[in-house]
Amino acid sequence: MDLKIIKQTEVPFLSRKEVEADAGFQGVIPSRVDVKKALAKALACDEKLIVLKRIDNRFSSNSVRITAFQYISEEDMKNIEPRGAPVKAEAKEPAKEGE
Numbered sequence: 001m002d003l004k005i006i007k008q009t010e011v012p013f014l015s016r017k018e019v020e021a022d023a024g025f026q027g028v029i030p031s032r033v034d035v036k037k038a039l040a041k042a043l044a045c046d047e048k049l050i051v052l053k054r055i056d057n058r059f060s061s062n063s064v065r066i067t068a069f070q071y072i073s074e075e076d077m078k079n080i081e082p083r084g085a086p087v088k089a090e091a092k093e094p095a096k097e098g099e
Helices: 032-043 074-080 084-089
Strands: 002-011 016-024 050-057 063-071
Touching: 002 032, 016 032, 016 074, 032 050, 032 063, 063 074
Parallel strands: none
Antiparallel strands: 002 016, 016 063, 050 063
């Protein structure tokens, strides 16, 4: 997946940056976890500080538009973001057989 940052807006009042990016891919649309890892690498920050808001797929295209927030600290993120948002981005562990 190739990622290109289109726009970064600093929001000091909320201790975050609003980021828009385009990502090209081959085959299946990348998962939220893969997008979050690629975005963290491109922004040179920790994955825990990124909250994905939207991943919009363009019809019949191998690219997606990503909207995300990059927070300065985990404490700021916990105070501002709704409680369900960080959990949504994490991958669910596969169920073990026999359970």
